[in-house]
Amino acid sequence: MTKIDTLNQYILLTRLNQPIGFLLLMLPCMWGVLAACNSINDIINNWLLIFLLIIGSILMRSAGCIINDIFDRNYDKKVSRTVLRPLAKGTITIFDACICFIFLSLLGLFILLSLDKLSIIIGIISFTLLLIYPLMKRITYWPQLVLGITFNIGVLISFSAVTSSINLSIIFLYCSGIFWTLGYDTVYAHQDKQDDLKIGVKSTAILFGSNSKKMISFFYLMMFAFLCLYGIMAGNSIYYFISLLFVGGHLIYQVKVLNIENHDICLSIFKSNQYLGMIICLSLISDFLFL
Numbered sequence: 320m321t322k323i324d325t326l327n328q329y330i331l332l333t334r335l336n337q338p339i340g341f342l343l344l345m346l347p348c349m350w351g352v353l354a355a356c357n358s359i360n361d362i363i364n365n366w367l368l369i370f371l372l373i374i375g376s377i378l379m380r381s382a383g384c385i386i387n388d389i390f391d392r393n394y395d396k397k398v399s400r401t402v403l404r405p406l407a408k409g410t411i412t413i414f415d416a417c418i419c420f421i422f423l424s425l426l427g428l429f430i431l432l433s434l435d436k437l438s439i440i441i442g443i444i445s446f447t448l449l450l451i452y453p454l455m456k457r458i459t460y461w462p463q464l465v466l467g468i469t470f471n472i473g474v475l476i477s478f479s480a481v482t483s484s485i486n487l488s489i490i491f492l493y494c495s496g497i498f499w500t501l502g503y504d505t506v507y508a509h510q511d512k513q514d515d516l517k518i519g520v521k522s523t524a525i526l527f528g529s530n531s532k533k534m535i536s537f538f539y540l541m542m543f544a545f546l547c548l549y550g551i552m553a554g555n556s557i558y559y560f561i562s563l564l565f566v567g568g569h570l571i572y573q574v575k576v577l578n579i580e581n582h583d584i585c586l587s588i589f590k591s592n593q594y595l596g597m598i599i600c601l602s603l604i605s606d607f608l609f610l
Contacts, residue, residue, distance in 0.1 A: 320410070328405045332388065332416060333381035333423075339590050340384070343503075344470055345376035346596030347496045351477030353603035354489055354553065362604075368434075368480055375430045376473065382423040383449050385416050390453035398514040438479040445472040456515075460526035463504040464497070471496030488552035495545035499592070502538035502573075505531060507589040509579045524579070531579050539570040546599070555606045562602035569595045 320328070330336050352369060356362050362369075388395065388406045395407035405411040424446070431442040448469040455462035474493045479485055501523065508515075508524035509531065515522055527534045546566065550559050573591065578584045 328410045329419065331403075332385060332405045332411055332419065334384045335377075335381065339593055341377050341380045342593040343500075343596065344380045344473065345373055346593070346600065347471045347493075348372040348376060348473035348477045349600050350492060350496070350596075350603060351474040351479075351489065352481060353600060354474075354492055354549075355478045355481035356607070358607055359604075365481060368477070371430050371433065372473070372477055372480075375427055378423045378427040378430070379446075379449065382420050382427065383452070385420040385423070386450060387453045389413060389416055389420070394518055394520060397518050398511055400511055400514075434476070434480045435483045437483060437485065438476045441472060441476050441479060445469060445476070448472070456520045456522060458521075460521045460523060462521065463501050463508065463523045466504055467497035467500030470500050486552075488549050491545050491549040491552055495542045495549065498538045498542040498545065499595075502535045502542065502570075503589050503592045505535055505538070506573075506577065506579075506585050509585045510582045532574065532577055535577065536574050539574065543567055543570060546602075550606075553606075556609070558609045559602055559606040562598075562605045565598050566595065566602060569598060 334340055349369070349372070352365055352372070353362070356365065388404055391401070392404075392406040392413070395401035395404050401407060406413065406416055427446075431439055434442070448465065452462065452465050452469055455465045459465075471493055474489065474496055475485055478489045505523040505527065508522040511520075512522065512524045514520075515525060523534070524531060543563070543566065546563055547560070549555075550563070569591070573588050573595075576584065577588055
């Protein structure tokens with residue numbers, strides 16, 4: 320392969336060509352920062368932290384994709400959506416993938432060590448979850464729950480990085496993120512359910528089957544409920560709760576148009592969650608923007 324071809328394979332390995340995953344990891348980090356701020360000046364004063372969280376999200380999402388592909392390389396050869404991944408095709412060796420994973424993880428560790436002690440502890444826990452997540456689909460029908468716990472822990476890390484503490488309100492915001500991921504990743508998993516059934520991989524899409532739409536509705540309802548509980552516990556203004564109407568509208572839209580048998584619709588709904596995450600950011604900002 321030429322150098323350009325090799326570079327393209329590493330872009331595929333780290334999913335840098337698919338920013339949706341990075342956004343879904345980064346946005347909860349932004350929630351935590353915004354929840355810890357009380358003014359626009361607070362946000363501006365935390366510009367360096369926000370920058371580090373963005374870079375850290377890119378690094379750790381890419382590292383997570385690599386470790387996932389290392390564990391799943393034999394499965395990926397049998398799934399139509401993943402058959403062209405570099406490790407499945409053999410265009411990148413396992414050794415080279417491991418070196419890339421270690422390099423990205425060390426860069427992520429460097430960023431983590433610049434934060435407070437509590438954030439470092441939570442970050443170490445999240446890295447452990449990142450390592451075990453790929454194994455969950457082999458032993459439980461709830462890998463989406465483990466993903467939700469892992470993907471949204473940035474809420475706690477970023478909030479702690481600003482306040483050096485964790486409180487009940489931010490736990491509620493974290494729980495909203497977990498239910499959010501349970502919903503959108505169940506939608507995403509429906510793209511692979513036929514292949515997953517053949518090779519013995521488990522998921523909530525397989526567990527719920529024809530009841531998936533009802534369960535996704537439940538997950539989104541719980542997400543919305545925890546967003547409300549967060550606002551009550553944090554003492555947010557009426558503007559926050561008004562803005563949540565847009566969040567609720569988006570969630571209702573997702574459920575209304577969902578067709579679990581249509582892969583294109585499932586992918587479209589999954590990707591639309593990047594905008595939902597941004598709406599929540601605006602909701603958190605609105606709490607103090609109009610006061």
